[in-house]
Amino acid sequence: MRVLIVGAGTGGLCLAHGLTRAGIDVEVFERSTESTDGLPGYGIHLNANGCKALHDCLPPENWDRFDAVTAPAKDIVRFHDEHLRQITARDGDFIASESDPIRHRRAVSRLALREVLLEGLNPVLRWDKTFVRYEQPPGGGVTAHFADGTTAAGDVLVGADGSNSRVRGQYLPDLRRFDVGVFNVAGRYALTPDRAARLPTPLTEGSVNNIVPAGPGWMFVSTWYTPRRWADAQHDGSHIKDDAATDYVVWAYAAARAGYPAGVEDMNSDQLRDLVLDRTKDWDPTLRSLVADAVPGSIAPIPLRSMPTLEPWPASTVTLLGDAIHNMTPMAGVGANTALRDAGHLRAALSQAAAGDGDPVQAIAEYETRMRAYANIALSQSLRNARTAGAEARLKRSAFRTLLRVAEAAPPVKRFMFAAPKDRD
Template identity: 40%
Template sequence: MPETSLRVLVIGGGIGGLCLAQGLRKAGVDVAVYERDRTRTDRLEGYRIHIDPHGAKALHACLPAETWETFVRSTVDLGSFRFLTEDLQELMVMEQDARGAAGSGPTERSHAIDRVTLREVLLAELDEVLHYDKKFERYERGPDGEITAHFADGTTATGDVLVGADGVNSPVRKQYLPHVERVDTDAYGIGLKLPLTEEVRAWLQPPLSTGRSMIMAPAPFFLSISVFDRTAAMDDLPETRGDDAYVGSAFVIRRGACPANIEALDGPELKGLIERLVGDWHPQLRRLIAESDPESALLVPYKTSVPVKPWETTNVTLLGDAVHSMSPVGGMGGNTALRDADLLCRQLVSARDGKVATTEAIRAFEAGMLEYGFAAVRKALQYQKQGLQSNKVAVSLSRVFFRAMNGMMQRKRQPAREPARSGARR
């Protein structure tokens, strides 16, 4: 069928919106992104992000070949994923090759990349379609079905499809689906960053010096530690504004265990709170927290979207956190947004090519997105609940389980014994 015209307006320049724009631009679809940030460098902060195979496949599908190669070169291996006690006793280790077979391509395995670096990659070659300082206020649907977006500066933009990729507080969602809710979960997260200097490398010992570690204790909190270090391959990496080597910590605590004024605490006070709560943990863990940069402390109230039933499809839709925001535990939010971007891109290209009506393409996207998106929401809440388990009996049973599983995995890695030779004496 002959190609038709299709103009897509994307509200929001986060991970999902930029990935969608890259994919549509690659396919030759008329796309424009409207971002409330005033400049390209307004969001230059953050920690590393874990890109799983779903996210990697989406990026590979949407990014031009050269930009995809830049992404791959900008990542580092995740390393082993360990479950440890607060005394650093090993419960279970999941090697990286368990998530991607040895020798598998970059779309089949997980990656770690600095969030700032990932944003720089996603912004590549989008200068002509990205419009900054555009705070979305509302949209109107014209008699012919076209959508006009109105911005705070008095300007407008008109297109055939409007995509709300504008995050957890999405103004598009509030107008389009005002009944969709986000609610508090039973947790806060506090992020910290420790620059991986030569001095830190000298005292930070295994198992905390590489990969990822989940510290499980019989308490209403847990600690996730991730080492990000791309200095070993700096000569082969593109220049970005991201940090190159640091240890990121995420301290997740049940709301009931927090001081009432936690949202009023500054960085040093948040770090001090963690130090007091882990005061009887292993010295390496205590030092890791103590030497982290207090100015890097970031408090995040963990919230989640309430599952929503399918709605009547129109030429307005949503992706990522705008529709299925989730607890950060498990690192699935960004990957799900990338998956949304890939699926919506493919559906809109089919509509542009006249293979299917635009509303039918969006309906197919929404059906898939709601299914896997809210499955991820449920899984993230499950992970959070398991991590916040403070019942000592339950934690002890979990530790027994992890040790047993680790023993089984270790036995599987051992080479089989050489069979007895025929004719051997009995």
């Protein structure tokens, strides 16, 4: 079996490792010309599903390197009012409850994770390859066409080319993202030791903090600590960016799009900073300082978009994974984990078909059925969280804050309210 993967992102590279380990011929085509093009400077949290997929796909030496460059991550979500008074908290600390060390929740720099995923794949990576279209010959298989005039033929084509996927555009042209009506302004605050000492513990311990004011708006605040072991694990540190070892408080102010001024998408970093400061002028000074003293140029507008619920489609020799099929808002924090989960399941399905001379289309059908089930859960959760953050009606906001206070006073209500979907591989 020969598999063509369009896109060298997290999910595509994870899948390439898994298929290569299974003895399947793989090529990865990436439109970027360098391995770090457009890569954000901070990190992500990987949950049990994401870690399991990586462990199943990566060669042992890559997994060991991944293990060395990650740090334990808390699974605590706090809710505060705009004066930083805690309303309630959900403490689902994964490390304390998970017995399998492979599944422990971890924090990892995006650049460090990318280095782990790129390691060993040079023979199958094709840079500066912009996908244009594909053809499916009557006899089976698929041929990919690229902007430089070259083509590649295989048995399966996997679109792992992100939220604006060209593969999806041809394969499922009616499946499009929609604007959820909520707009984020996000930035980062460099966390020096002096600054950390002045901030309250909940903002620096690594938990996710939700600031829920009485009126419009919402703020997410969490500290990103760069795992120190990353630098020690590098064979050659010359490629590491200057800010790679900097700790940050990452924040995002969310509100209904209708409440922002026209042209907010075109505002520069300073204008966005002043806009958020004006909208939070009655908030706690500590929260406002995160905005006022954000890293220059780091504040950016982020319109939130999402895929709709995924309905079944006929399987073929073309399939999709990650943001290419289930791009979601960042409000549930599971986008990268869901992409890795896709890679793990698609690897298993195609490997089984290749080992038994099975039909790759049937293997893809099984993968897509399973993927749609957990992806729809993630899409629903992230969309619900985004719309809650963007709620403008004061009565709805008051009711939500009251519910949080009831949950804090009544543990059974809290357990019910924060019960996570039973959705784990």
